[in-house]
Amino acid sequence: MGLKNEGLPEVKASLNELEELATTAGWEVVGNITQLLNKWTPATLIGTGKVDEIGHIAADCGANFIIIDHHLTGVQTRNLEEQWKPARVLDRSQIIIEIFAQRARSYEGKLQVELAQLLDQLPRQVGAWLGSLSRQGAGTGARGGGEKAIELDRRQIRKRVEIIKKKLKDVQKKRKQHRSSREKNQVPSFALIGYTNAGKSSLMNAMTQADVYAEDQLFATLDPTTRKIYLDEGSHAVITDTVGFINKLPHNLIDAFKATLEESANSDILLHVVDLSNPQMEKQVEVVDQLIKEFGWDDKPIIHVFNKLDAAPVQNRFRVKQAPRVFTSAQTGEGLTELKELMLETLNKLTVPLEVFFPLEEKHLFYELQKDATSIYKEESQLGLVCKAQLVPGLVKKWRDYQVEKGSSDV
16 A cells, blocks of 8 residues: 655656565465555555455455555554554565565575564564463562563663674674775775666676576575675676665665675775666665765765666666766666776776886886786886786885886886
């Protein structure tokens, strides 16, 4: 069910996406309805007449779930479920979290999903888990009348939240160690970000010959995957595929997936992948751009990658205004060479050129320089080896003793 409190086209697009979410969760959509509301009804969000109408429709269809495309409070959910028995009531946030729960495979992913579920559950609680408000702990020596079951439940949830957060900190430490190793070796890093199902995983597979799980479905990727990518001869970097974004992304998920999002936060350059074939392309770009600002990533270089070129109408190219940009197809390989060239060009803007000379007896240092350089060119002479390399500023000092001074003709 969609609630119209903004432009009708936006509401219909959001409702279509909600149906896609339900299908992704493995449910069959039997109908949808949109209501025009000037203000919310505190007890049920929607008016009593519409509550009755939906109840009859759900009963006729034999619906097991009724999904509201709006956030529901615990009280609203309880009241609606009482009216629509035996159907369960979910809102947009809950179905997204449900999909994440189905997709989670790794230890970290499962922890993050459980944390999101608990954070989502806590403010919604209006009754004890066992449907009882009996008092716990009353008796001789107990303080007051004991503790209500709902209060005990909340305390147990908070305790479990703290345990999961500690476990996730351990995961973050291990991930940080891997990043520190890359940073120590000055390996440049790229992160694929974008709206869910924009083709990030397929693009990564096409560029790195990786075997990352990629399907035409929402949230196919939850766990970050990092692979080495060769941008040019003698030039390599790493690229990370991350979880996709969506409109009205639940903040509980954002909070829970901070460890995963750190991979993008710590990358040198972002690749914003956009589905060029999607009719809602501009809206999806807007959603991702807003999240980039919210996460504080807008100070990073961003390359806009308009993917699914093979499936997009030609006129969609003329709707694109972002720059720098490149048009690609992960399926056909079109534009991938141009993308790598743009990645290298953007990377080189973050580095400085350095020309060094190694005497014959120290030619072996070339191989060490090769590890530090993002790109390198060598030329041998009778006296030794001249190398022109691109380095991050912090590594220039390491090779200063071999640096060729401008205007020098000794070599």
